[in-house]
Amino acid sequence: MINLIGSQTIETDRLILRSSKMKEQKRLWEILMVPEVNKWYLTSAKKYANNLKHWTWENQEKFYKAKVDNADNNDIFGWSVFLKSEYTNSGNEEVIGQVTVQENGSDIAIRDVGWYMDPIYQGKGYATEAAKAMIDYMFKKVEIDKISSGAVKDNIPSCKIFEKLGFTKIGEIEEDSPYTFYNGILTFSKYELTREDFFKNENNRI
Numbered sequence: 001m002i003n004l005i006g007s008q009t010i011e012t013d014r015l016i017l018r019s020s021k022m023k024e025q026k027r028l029w030e031i032l033m034v035p036e037v038n039k040w041y042l043t044s045a046k047k048y049a050n051n052l053k054h055w056t057w058e059n060q061e062k063f064y065k066a067k068v069d070n071a072d073n074n075d076i077f078g079w080s081v082f083l084k085s086e087y088t089n090s091g092n093e094e095v096i097g098q099v100t101v102q103e104n105g106s107d108i109a110i111r112d113v114g115w116y117m118d119p120i121y122q123g124k125g126y127a128t129e130a131a132k133a134m135i136d137y138m139f140k141k142v143e144i145d146k147i148s149s150g151a152v153k154d155n156i157p158s159c160k161i162f163e164k165l166g167f168t169k170i171g172e173i174e175e176d177s178p179y180t181f182y183n184g185i186l187t188f189s190k191y192e193l194t195r196e197d198f199f200k201n202e203n204n205r206i
């Protein structure tokens with residue numbers, strides 16, 4: 001059994017990860033509407049791809065509200081990622097992305113993970129820092145058994161995050177794009193991190 005403790009606040013050197021609240025959702029929507037962010041992330045039904053009205057904040061707000069309404073449930077693991085004020089361009093704390101852990105099949109101890117970051121703040125190690133904190137939380141506090149996930153092979157930053165965090169590449173698979181704004185066949189790199197390997201890596205790091 002895993003520990004259903006919900007998305008407690010996690011602090012790292014440069015970031016604070018908090019459960020989703022409504023006040024930062026409009027900025028997250030803006031970030032997710034950037035084509036380079038949503039291309040290999042967003043999986044809403046493809047029929048909405050060319051429906052501009054569907055993507056307006058006026059229409060999207062209800063979906064973000066539904067997410068926030070459940071954000072503090074004990075079986076939800078997802079965080080808004082805030083950059084501490086000393087590292088932002090504005091000098092105030094800013095939301096810069098989101099990291100999440102989803103179910104992956106019927107065994108709730110095996111999980112999938114996802115992340116996106118504001119292009120303004122990409123390439124500075126923030127996604128790696130947030131993902132590492134989230135994965136530590138999932139293995140040490142929630143006590144999951146395994147993360148089974150993957151990314152489009154050409155999504156170099158995302159694949160690098162899996163590799164830097166000690167995941168094992170278990171193969172590649174060609175699939176029809178599941179993404180709303182991308183059509184065609186994609187090659188996915190599949191990655192896994194078992195509980196055993198997570199703790200082995202932890203000990204080797206000392």
Ligand SMILES: CC(C)(COP(=O)(O)OP(=O)(O)OC[C@H]1O[C@@H](n2cnc3c(N)ncnc32)[C@H](O)[C@@H]1OP(=O)(O)O)[C@@H](O)C(=O)NCCC(=O)NCCS
Nearest residue numbers: 037041115116117122123124125126127128151157158160
């Ligand atoms: C994937 C994503 C979250 C990475 O965010 P980030 O904060 O830039 O990531 P990091 O700074 O921690 O970088 C991770 C690695 O990718 C590399 N990287 C970052 N941007 C890159 C780019 N544009 N081109 C090549 N490499 C890049 C970094 O150098 C780093 O590798 P290194 O440590 O070997 O140098 C971000 O690119 C994103 O939001 N992408 C769109 C959404 C998405 O694809 N989500 C994942 C779906 S599986």
